[in-house]
Amino acid sequence: MRCNEVKRLLSAYFDRELPADKSIEIKEHLRSCRSCAKELESIEKIHRLMGAFPILEAGPYFESQIIERIESEKRKRRFSLGLKLAIGFALCGLMLFLITLRYLPSENVTLETTPVLNTYIQEYIETYSGHIGRSNPGLIVSVSSLGETSR
Amino acid sequence: MEEKEELLVEKAKKGDVLAFSELVRKYERYVLNLVYRTLGRSEDAEDIAQEAFVKAFLNIKKFKEESKFSTWLSKIVINLCMDKIREKANREENLEEGMWLTIPQSSYYSPEETVERLEIQERIKKAVMSLPEDLRMVFVLREFEDLSYQEISEMLDIPIGTVESRLYRARMKLRSLLKDLKTLEEVTEKSEM
Numbered sequence A: 001m002r003c004n005e006v007k008r009l010l011s012a013y014f015d016r017e018l019p020a021d022k023s024i025e026i027k028e029h030l031r032s033c034r035s036c037a038k039e040l041e042s043i044e045k046i047h048r049l050m051g052a053f054p055i056l057e058a059g060p061y062f063e064s065q066i067i068e069r070i071e072s073e074k075r076k077r078r079f080s081l082g083l084k085l086a087i088g089f090a091l092c093g094l095m096l097f098l099i100t101l102r103y104l105p106s107e108n109v110t111l112e113t114t115p116v117l118n119t120y121i122q123e124y125i126e127t128y129s130g131h132i133g134r135s136n137p138g139l140i141v142s143v144s145s146l147g148e149t150s151r
Numbered sequence B: 001m002e003e004k005e006e007l008l009v010e011k012a013k014k015g016d017v018l019a020f021s022e023l024v025r026k027y028e029r030y031v032l033n034l035v036y037r038t039l040g041r042s043e044d045a046e047d048i049a050q051e052a053f054v055k056a057f058l059n060i061k062k063f064k065e066e067s068k069f070s071t072w073l074s075k076i077v078i079n080l081c082m083d084k085i086r087e088k089a090n091r092e093e094n095l096e097e098g099m100w101l102t103i104p105q106s107s108y109y110s111p112e113e114t115v116e117r118l119e120i121q122e123r124i125k126k127a128v129m130s131l132p133e134d135l136r137m138v139f140v141l142r143e144f145e146d147l148s149y150q151e152i153s154e155m156l157d158i159p160i161g162t163v164e165s166r167l168y169r170a171r172m173k174l175r176s177l178l179k180d181l182k183t184l185e186e187v188t189e190k191s192e193m
Helices: A003-012 A020-032 A034-050 A062-102 A116-136 A139-149 B003-013 B017-038 B045-058 B070-085 B111-129 B133-143 B149-156 B160-178 B184-192
Strands: A056-057 B100-102
Touching: A003 A020, A003 A034, A003 B149, A003 B160, A020 A034, A034 B160, A056 B017, A062 B017, A062 B045, B003 B017, B017 B045, B017 B070, B017 B133, B045 B070, B070 B133, B070 B149, B111 B133, B111 B160, B133 B149, B133 B160, B149 B160
Parallel strands: none
Antiparallel strands: A056 B100
């Protein structure tokens, strides 16, 4: 094995993550190669240095704050579920109402107008039918029909 | 997984918050320091660690006993840290009240030695934090959490070859940054002479 290849594999060798045959080869190489052995020492040194990495300790309320956050999250979820259910029920009610309306017998629906409104509509038709008729004759029919119905 | 832990997980799955708080007690130091080593910020490490525990509780029904609870929990922490990294760039460290930094290996040191040890800690921390996030994540999981390449590969969803090459690059970078630094053992030996 060449030094370049050994050096590239030293990190995995140190972690004992290499297949057995590769590890044996590297071990053999390290016995006779001072440069690669020094490289392995530097990896070992980094590992030892990391033992001095600062350690954080949790504050005294760490655990109780987690419980509080969990309870608050549960409340939020319950509220959200309740809201979804309420909206669901409201939508169902609305749909039921619309379906009921759709199947009501049509003769029951009547259009009732007051005499004052009748007079107003009649005047309106008489005043404007000529003008509308000139620009759009089709509209006269619909306006006249309205007059008929309202009467 | 220990029987006791298994039981606590089962209870937590049924919504038992008290059982879950025992799991919190067991893993709080681990989770807190995983967040700290990954993000390098002490000021919001506690908040993020708590968020990770809350997520774990709310999703505990999804935990299948095929893996260790600690591995599953680490995955939540790592994903959360990745989100935080994406959210904002690193800020300057600012110690928050209620958080303590401790020097590993507690014993009595002279004032000079304490200062020297703190300087070493600071340089180590800065060096690790100077690593690009992708290298740092792999390095932290291997060096501090002692996960295998296979576990890291699954956790970060990257091939094992990538884990290996990132670790190699991380170590080479740290070697050049810390080559002149003494280890804590060397500091202790020197003061004992």
